[in-house]
Amino acid sequence: MDNLFSVFKTDVWTQTICKAEFCIAYVQPVANITLWILSFVGPLIIAMAYLTYAERKILAVMQMRQGPMMVGPFGLLQPIADGLKLLGKETIIPSGANRGVFVMAPMLTFMLSLVAWAVIPVNAGWVIADINVGVLYLFAISSLGVYGILMAGWASNSRYAFLGGLRSAAQMVSYEVSMGFVIVAVLLTTGSLNLTTLVNAERSFWVTLLLFPMFVIFVISALAETNRAPFDLPEGESELVGGYNVEYSSMTFALFFLGEYMNMILMSGMTTVLFLGGWHPPFDIEFLSVIPGFIWFALKVSFVLFVFIWTRATLPRFRYDQLMRLGWKIFLPFTLLWVVLIAGVLLYNKALPGMENSALAATAPTAISAPAESETVPAETVTTETAAPEAAPAATEEAPKAEEKE
Numbered sequence: 001m002d003n004l005f006s007v008f009k010t011d012v013w014t015q016t017i018c019k020a021e022f023c024i025a026y027v028q029p030v031a032n033i034t035l036w037i038l039s040f041v042g043p044l045i046i047a048m049a050y051l052t053y054a055e056r057k058i059l060a061v062m063q064m065r066q067g068p069m070m071v072g073p074f075g076l077l078q079p080i081a082d083g084l085k086l087l088g089k090e091t092i093i094p095s096g097a098n099r100g101v102f103v104m105a106p107m108l109t110f111m112l113s114l115v116a117w118a119v120i121p122v123n124a125g126w127v128i129a130d131i132n133v134g135v136l137y138l139f140a141i142s143s144l145g146v147y148g149i150l151m152a153g154w155a156s157n158s159r160y161a162f163l164g165g166l167r168s169a170a171q172m173v174s175y176e177v178s179m180g181f182v183i184v185a186v187l188l189t190t191g192s193l194n195l196t197t198l199v200n201a202e203r204s205f206w207v208t209l210l211l212f213p214m215f216v217i218f219v220i221s222a223l224a225e226t227n228r229a230p231f232d233l234p235e236g237e238s239e240l241v242g243g244y245n246v247e248y249s250s251m252t253f254a255l256f257f258l259g260e261y262m263n264m265i266l267m268s269g270m271t272t273v274l275f276l277g278g279w280h281p282p283f284d285i286e287f288l289s290v291i292p293g294f295i296w297f298a299l300k301v302s303f304v305l306f307v308f309i310w311t312r313a314t315l316p317r318f319r320y321d322q323l324m325r326l327g328w329k330i331f332l333p334f335t336l337l338w339v340v341l342i343a344g345v346l347l348y349n350k351a352l353p354g355m356e357n358s359a360l361a362a363t364a365p366t367a368i369s370a371p372a373e374s375e376t377v378p379a380e381t382v383t384t385e386t387a388a389p390e391a392a393p394a395a396t397e398e399a400p401k402a403e404e405k406e
Contacts, residue, residue, distance in 0.1 A: 037128060040117055048261045049079040055309050062313045089250035094157055097247065101155035106248065106255035109148030113262035116141040120269050121196050123279045123293040134195040135183060138270060142179075142225065145263065146172045149234070149244050152256070156247040164243030167320065168227060168234035174327035175224040181335035182214045182221070185342050186274050191353025199278030207351075210342050215275045217331055219307065222267035224327065226260060229312040233320055268304035269297075276300045 053068060053075065060067030068075030093099055119134035121127035131137065146169050153165020187193065189211065190201040203211075224231040235243035245256045272278060277300075279293030288296075318326070346352045 040122075040128060041114060044114065044117060044262070044265065047265060048258055049083070051261050051265065051305065052082070053079050054305075055312075058306070058309045059313050062310075083254070086250055086254040091250045091252055094247050096157035098155040098157075101151050102247075103252065105148045105152035105155060106245075106252045106259065108151065109145060109259035110255045110262065112141055112145050112148065113259050113266050116266050117269070119195055120266075120273060121199060121278065122269075122297045124196075126279075126294060127196065130194065130196055133193045135187065135193045135198070138195075139176075139180065139183065142266070142270075143176055145225075148259070152248070153244040156244075158247050160242075161244050161246050164234040164246070168244060171224055171227070171231065171233060171323060171327075174324060175221040175331070178217060178327065178331040178335050179221045179225065181332075181339050182218045183274065185211065185214050185335070185339045188339070188342055188346060188352070195273050199273055199280065210345065211275065213338060214335070215271075217335060218271060218275070219304070221327075221331065222271065223308065223311060224323070226263045226267055226308075228260075228264065228308055230315040230318050231323055232317060233323055264305060264308055265301065268301040268308070271304050272297060272300040276304075 056078075057067040057075075059065075068078040071077045071081045093102055116138055118128045119131055119137050121130070149168045149172075150165045153162045153168075156162070186198070189203060189207050190198045192198055192201070223229075227234050235245075245253055248256060277284075279297045281288035281291065281296055343352075
């Protein structure tokens with residue numbers, strides 16, 4: 001019995017140790033990653049909710065109104081009230097709609113706008129995944145956003161929604177081409193697809209000046225990419241009612257609505273990383289570095305978001321032919337030519353990333369090998385050189401002896 005008890009006790013301790021090792025090896029890292037992701041997602045959702053409040057207040061000031069004032073002090077609880085109202089509404093699915101695709105479309109749109117934040121650094125070392133192809137990841141995720149809108153337009157079984165989805169697909173594809181060339185121009189000046197390296201890269205004044213037209217085009221293309229005014233053609237009230245989301249209600253509509261605002265924050269974050277220096281203070285002023293980097297990042301994102309809202313309050317909606325002409329006949333040729341111009345200027349001034357390092361790498365072996373050859377002399381040459389003076393007197397002694405014999 002004692003032996004059986006000792007064996008059972010040993011097994012219990014072994015199982016306990018194995019469970020502890022399993023928790024340390026697998027459960028703890030997963031928990032740490034989950035908490036790290038939630039530390040990004042939580043502030044983003046709060047920022048998204050209060051971006052709706054900020055937009056309504058800014059538009060109210062520009063239009064000489066008060067905006068939200070009744071729910072909470074200064075109307076600060078208005079986003080929470082809107083969310084609770086939409087949660088309490090009934091989800092209506094049209095009888096002829098594809099139920100699975102109809103429900104999945106707003107979820108896909110909202111999730112893609114969150115997933116893209118995995119590679120965006122908000123401060124030094126504050127990034128979920130610091131991968132070396134972060135720019136390609138961002139471009140791929142932003143390109144997938146068109147699928148949610150196309151799925152919503154097709155699954156609704158409505159001509160208005162379908163036309164709105166087609167409009168949005170054509171619009172997003174048209175301006176993604178220009179955004180791609182803008183990103184290529186930025187990469188030419190840094191030489192890295194890693195977003196942290198891109199933020200930390202030093203740019204001279206003339207490089208910044210060359211990139212300024214690309215900055216303007218990127219912001220305008222971001223307006224078209226997020227279907228914001230004056231490029232909100234998928235939601236034309238006069239011809240399409242609500243556009244691709246005309247058949248949606250309650251939380252399915254809210255996911256589309258909030259996905260649009262999440263995409264606005266995402267595009268503002270991309271603009272901050274690519275052009276505005278990320279978490280660094282403006283113009284690298286030293287005494288401003290006392291303020292934490294994530295606050296500078298948030299301020300820069302807020303500035304770009306203010307430009308989005310300001311544009312909505314100022315400009316009327318474009319016609320569809322004007323939208324396509326701007327994307328294909330103006331932005332695309334200009335960005336293509338500007339990429340070639342930037343590459344030519346950098347090549348002429350030998351300022352392309354890696355050019356100095358490659359030149360040093362080409363000259364370094366010759367500079368090191370030359371003194372090495374002069375300092376070290378093979379043993380065979382030493383013996384031949386020392387033996388040569390000894391052989392010379394012997395040859396001179398043998399020459400008179402040969403003459404005497406003759």
